Amino acid sequence: MSRKKSQEKIFEIKWKTDLPYRYSIGKLAVKFFEELKENKKIMGSKCSKCGKVHSPPRAVCAECFIEMTVEDMVELSPRGTLEGFTVINYPFTDPATGGLRPFPYGYAIFKLDGADTYTMHFINETDYTKLKVGQRVEAVFKEEREGNIGDIMYYKVIKEEK
Amino acid sequence: MTEIGKVAIVGVAQTKYEEDKIDQTYSELVFEVVKKLHNDLGITNDDVGCVITSSNDFNDGRTIANMAIQDAVGSVRKAESRVSGDGAFAFMYGAMRILSESFDTVMVVSHCKCSEVSQYLVNNTIFDPYYQRHLGLDQISSAGLMANMYMNKYGVTEEQAAMVVVKNRKNALNNPYAHLREEISINDVLNSKMMAYPLKELDFPPFSDGAVAMLLAKEDVAKKMTDTPIWFKGYGNCTDAYYLGNRNMTDLIGLELAAKEAYRMAGVNNPRENLDVCEVSESFSVHELMIYEALGLCDKGEGGKFIESGETEMNGSTPVNPSGGVLSSNPTMANGLIRVAEIALQLQGKADKRQVPNAKTGLAYGMNGICSQGNCVLIFGGEN
Ligand SMILES: [Zn+2]
Secondary structure, eight states: OOOOOTTOOOOOOOOOOOOOOOOOOOHHHHHHHHHHHHHOOEEEEEOTTTOOEESSOOSEETTTTEEOOGGGEEEEOSEEEEEEEEEEOSOEEOTTTSSEEOSOEEEEEEEETTOSSOEEEEESOOOGGGOOTTOEEEEEEOSSOOSSGGGEEEEEEEOOOO | OOOTTSEEEEEEEEOOOBSOOTTSOHHHHHHHHHHHHHHHHTOOGGGOOEEEEEEOHHHHTSTTGGGGGHHHHTOTTSEEEEEESOHHHHHHHHHHHHHTTSOSEEEEEEEEEGGGSOHHHHHHTTSOTTTTGGGTOOHHHHHHHHHHHHHHHHTOOHHHHHHHHHHHHHHHTTOTTOSOOOOOOHHHHHHSOEEETTEEGGGSOOOOEEEEEEEEEEHHHHHHHOSOOEEEEEEEEEEOOSSGGGSOTTSOHHHHHHHHHHHHHHTOSOHHHHOSEEEEOOSSHHHHHHHHHHTTSSOTTOHHHHHHHTTTSTTSSSOBOTTOHHHHOOOGGGHHHHHHHHHHHHHHTOOGGGOOTTOOEEEEEEEETTTTOEEEEEEEEOOO
16 A cells, blocks of 8 residues: 655555446437447437537536436537647546556547537547647547447547538 | 624645556545644644545546545544535535534645546446447547637637746646646647647647545634634635537636626626636646636636736736646646635735735636536735
């Protein structure tokens, strides 16, 4: 439970605890991941009062305090417009595997066409001088999809005017 | 009912903030500051009516982690409660126990040992487990996105951001409790390793271990305990959207609303003129520039020019973070209560080498979560 300070020998007791959860992810998320896996579709949810489209889908529109159900889910374009980006240059322990993700990797925040909120995901560009706010991006899907967020491997910059 | 303005901070105590306090358990850190406060004030645990602590279970590695410090904080068979979050919110909880006339005195304590668990993993668990967590979002990557969007919108430069780090690290030289006490240059910041473009290693704080404690008291008790009670004048709290995609990432709207409320309560009409000193929870260099704007110290988008003006330096009109701020010492959960403690010292005239001359009114800003999600703004005044 501790690091070594200089050459001093540290008294240590080591243990490891697994604390697994079985989350209920809700009907909207089930639909989201089903559509992602089966049809390569990205879904959002649309508020019946203000019309705001949330990506990823949310069960309550915070602005209106209105519930959104699976019936309120709408298909979003896999394309969007870049609003911001960063390039991560430090090791990150992947919560899915416990292993280290290779770095550097690009990270983007963008608005998918048809959505009103920002979405965040990896982008396949590690040279930040090549990224610009306003660029068009598109989702790249895995061939063998499993029904998790990793089914979108990353977004890529595409040459296209909005 | 006791009015706001009739609750005082009568004393504060801090540990030195360090990278790895391997020789002390977090309970021992808490005992160090609580005992010091007892000694400074000449009181015993019997003089403490109620105890409010702040910590985080994920950092402490156990649930109901406040029980791990129960003996050290003196809460056995006492009214005790814990804020699972930043220490500034614990201050507010403690003040409310006096405002409601439930207690005459309240001990407020916050601790954190960042060295005991990976802060990246803890911060990653802030995010929802199926849409975001597996994409590795944490405080660093979120900060990179926010900084990029803000700087792009307002034309703020990396040099202006670096000036925040240089200022705070220079101030830390005057703070014996600070973790990083080494003067650095703008070039040091700009040339440090890129962490999350546009932010470099030195744009971020270290991770620190430490604890802070303070005693609050109602007016008549406070005046008996100290010649320099510091009065609680205003409070504002506002939580911005949890999901970053639902936020305006270029302006700290939650902080803006919290500050407005605190200013209204304390009668602050012109923050630049009314506030003599500010201590804010800046999670990264650019964040402090955004905080200037949200607090109304400068106009929107002017944060970069404002740091260049020198007004937030020690000899400026509104010094910000004379302690060195979070960029110099970062025991995460304790940051907000440290801001309060430092403002109390400033207004008591006890801030030694980091003293802002004639400081009468001060602001402390504590924050929960990522990129100014939960905001707590507190205004204090000296000499009533
Ligand atoms: Zn709505």
